[in-house]
Amino acid sequence: MALIVQKFGGSSVADAARVANVANRVVETARSGNRVVVVVSAQGDTTDDLIEKAAEINPDASKREMDMLLSSGEQISIALLAMAIEKLGHPVVSLTGWQAGFKTNNVYGNARINTIDTERIQAELDRKNIVVVAGFQGLNKYDDITTLGRGGSDTSAVAIAAALHADKCEIYTDVDGVYTADPRIVKDAKKLSEITYDEMLELASLGANVLHNRSVEMAKKYNVKLEVKSSFEKIDGTVVKEVCKMEKMLIRGVTRDNDVARIAVIGVENTPGIAFRIFSALAKENINVDMILQSVGRNGKKDIAFTVTKAHKDETLAVIDGLKEQLNFEEVNCRDNLSKVSIVGAGMVTNPGVAAKMFEALFAADINIHMIATSEIKVSVLINVNNAERAVQVIHDKFNV
Amino acid sequence: MALIVQKFGGSSVADAARVANVANRVVETARSGNRVVVVVSAQGDTTDDLIEKAAEINPDASKREMDMLLSSGEQISIALLAMAIEKLGHPVVSLTGWQAGFKTNNVYGNARINTIDTERIQAELDRKNIVVVAGFQGLNKYDDITTLGRGGSDTSAVAIAAALHADKCEIYTDVDGVYTADPRIVKDAKKLSEITYDEMLELASLGANVLHNRSVEMAKKYNVKLEVKSSFEKIDGTVVKEVCKMEKMLIRGVTRDNDVARIAVIGVENTPGIAFRIFSALAKENINVDMILQSVGRNGKKDIAFTVTKAHKDETLAVIDGLKEQLNFEEVNCRDNLSKVSIVGAGMVTNPGVAAKMFEALFAADINIHMIATSEIKVSVLINVNNAERAVQVIHDKFNV
Numbered sequence: 015m016a017l018i019v020q021k022f023g024g025s026s027v028a029d030a031a032r033v034a035n036v037a038n039r040v041v042e043t044a045r046s047g048n049r050v051v052v053v054v055s056a057q058g059d060t061t062d063d064l065i066e067k068a069a070e071i072n073p074d075a076s077k078r079e080m081d082m083l084l085s086s087g088e089q090i091s092i093a094l095l096a097m098a099i100e101k102l103g104h105p106v107v108s109l110t111g112w113q114a115g116f117k118t119n120n121v122y123g124n125a126r127i128n129t130i131d132t133e134r135i136q137a138e139l140d141r142k143n144i145v146v147v148a149g150f151q152g153l154n155k156y157d158d159i160t161t162l163g164r165g166g167s168d169t170s171a172v173a174i175a176a177a178l179h180a181d182k183c184e185i186y187t188d189v190d191g192v193y194t195a196d197p198r199i200v201k202d203a204k205k206l207s208e209i210t211y212d213e214m215l216e217l218a219s220l221g222a223n224v225l226h227n228r229s230v231e232m233a234k235k236y237n238v239k240l241e242v243k244s245s246f247e248k249i250d251g252t253v254v255k256e257v258c259k260m261e262k263m264l265i266r267g268v269t270r271d272n273d274v275a276r277i278a279v280i281g282v283e284n285t286p287g288i289a290f291r292i293f294s295a296l297a298k299e300n301i302n303v304d305m306i307l308q309s310v311g312r313n314g315k316k317d318i319a320f321t322v323t324k325a326h327k328d329e330t331l332a333v334i335d336g337l338k339e340q341l342n343f344e345e346v347n348c349r350d351n352l353s354k355v356s357i358v359g360a361g362m363v364t365n366p367g368v369a370a371k372m373f374e375a376l377f378a379a380d381i382n383i384h385m386i387a388t389s390e391i392k393v394s395v396l397i398n399v400n401n402a403e404r405a406v407q408v409i410h411d412k413f414n415v
Numbered sequence: 416m417a418l419i420v421q422k423f424g425g426s427s428v429a430d431a432a433r434v435a436n437v438a439n440r441v442v443e444t445a446r447s448g449n450r451v452v453v454v455v456s457a458q459g460d461t462t463d464d465l466i467e468k469a470a471e472i473n474p475d476a477s478k479r480e481m482d483m484l485l486s487s488g489e490q491i492s493i494a495l496l497a498m499a500i501e502k503l504g505h506p507v508v509s510l511t512g513w514q515a516g517f518k519t520n521n522v523y524g525n526a527r528i529n530t531i532d533t534e535r536i537q538a539e540l541d542r543k544n545i546v547v548v549a550g551f552q553g554l555n556k557y558d559d560i561t562t563l564g565r566g567g568s569d570t571s572a573v574a575i576a577a578a579l580h581a582d583k584c585e586i587y588t589d590v591d592g593v594y595t596a597d598p599r600i601v602k603d604a605k606k607l608s609e610i611t612y613d614e615m616l617e618l619a620s621l622g623a624n625v626l627h628n629r630s631v632e633m634a635k636k637y638n639v640k641l642e643v644k645s646s647f648e649k650i651d652g653t654v655v656k657e658v659c660k661m662e663k664m665l666i667r668g669v670t671r672d673n674d675v676a677r678i679a680v681i682g683v684e685n686t687p688g689i690a691f692r693i694f695s696a697l698a699k700e701n702i703n704v705d706m707i708l709q710s711v712g713r714n715g716k717k718d719i720a721f722t723v724t725k726a727h728k729d730e731t732l733a734v735i736d737g738l739k740e741q742l743n744f745e746e747v748n749c750r751d752n753l754s755k756v757s758i759v760g761a762g763m764v765t766n767p768g769v770a771a772k773m774f775e776a777l778f779a780a781d782i783n784i785h786m787i788a789t790s791e792i793k794v795s796v797l798i799n800v801n802n803a804e805r806a807v808q809v810i811h812d813k814f815n816v
Binding site: 033064068070072074075076079080082085093098108134157 | 465476480495502514
């Protein structure tokens, strides 16, 4: 008898008909001889509606009270899903985050799960219940409700799967799996049957909005077998695991990310400690830096360029400006009409020439490259944003994925 | 430094403006040098909306899951009120029923409070916080959320006031106090400045929809000083306590209740045990009987008449029908176009002639009485429903309250 954790997002339980649909899938899994734990998010727009209500009353409300407010959303959806399962005649019990044993740290609004005390869930499973658990929430050491921040419900599901040593954690979403490129851009994009944790992590951070990185990291750490599936169609999804058979693909996917601003600090002195001073100053302001490029020094001067998200652009420029005397640079320039296009694949590291093949595709399409960054399983280039969709298409064609 | 418990109902926190209004009143009380615990219900129609959602999914949902669902309503309102209080710059913390230490029995949907573990509330008060507590809810021994049923938030407030030995428990409502008669019927009805617990209990059960009996019973048991006040106007309300100065009033109020069905069992044998058989059979079906009248026996036969709520009429007739052979009665008749009009006053017991004065008023108005019931502090009569409003007026006039 397998133990399966299933997670359904907010749009999957947005109305009564969809709740009934989810109940059917869950009960079907249980009646096929599995023990089932279901993690659900708040219904559709509930969270946004609650945020709006709060903003009307106090735009600067404390995060503690926001968590108290928002956690009610999942409490509603677990109760409704449990009722729909009751209607199908299967024993069921709903549990809030604190009832399910989620203990978190004290960071309201963006808490991390410390432990899950699975006693209650285990007892309910032993009573043959389907256990419906509120995602996105837990309890801190003050017995206050906390929420987990972005991607929280995925993380809840993976954490439960890890704590219960579940056989599988199925993440049901609007899409039916992970694709080699965004199907809205590349018509012949293919769904992957398998992908490794590391590849999934790269894809997630490169703009594939399927799984949140936190949940993938946790799945990798505890070796939880993940599957991304469609809430609406009954077809196989994409399995995320440690090792995949590599098939014949060199790369798993092509992505683009338009939320990029490039800052270039031109003509700093070519002395040690420059990079340290820039990036430690940015880290102190909690600004995440993505690609970094340092030119080879010339005439005792060098250039340092890097990318941040557009939301951090102004703050970054202010930080750099504050370092003007220290760094003694000539000028700073900034561009935000760029896109980062990347290829990802664990096969890359053992296949020389993958990056060259990507550059060749871009050259043939007359697309200029502004910056390049590579890792063992990823190559990213910065190009003009108006070339981005075409770049994804020609790279996808070139690799024939 | 006094400790005051304030309770605000759903209509008092129905929207952002009303939440802000409540926050103002609460903070004002705190800044006048009091420690304050606030109990709130779910906003306006939230509970009805949630019930509707549930009905759409499963009209026969379990009471456990209904409680999980409905308790989210108060969780939303405590968070919003706390945010509004934060905005006014006063330290505040919101607590759900389980965080506030409410332990109940296991009757989902209609739970009774067993104990309140006040440790958390006390600690928050010691930290100078205003403590906002979710009414209507608690936790049973399985760590499941329960709700307290009708009048639950009033009961929560009184229970906290009792557990904390609060100096006063203020119940804020749509009306500004307890009146000698319904002001919509009797134009010169007067607001009472004081009323005893027993009088309030009689008035509540006779149709004055100000306080629920459960909360008054609890206030009487633990000697909690209650005050019924207006959420909207800043004027004195009505204080409910053990002993009142009697002023010159013989009676505290006149009420009417149209939700009455009278069943008469005609011509049963005049032998012992008849009343026992009828009323134990009704009790077994959880049918509450109000007024009971047994005629003096004649020719070995007697009549037994009693009243139930209209909702119980058909069920009651079915129970009586099932006793036909045992009781050997001649016929059963039933009327539901009646109204119960009552006078209440603790002064009654020591003032002979109060009942006679009431009957005189009705006689002068040519209103026929079908049934009479009396207690130490109450006289009730059953009359035709189309005479009810006039009866309340002439009795009110007669006693010059």
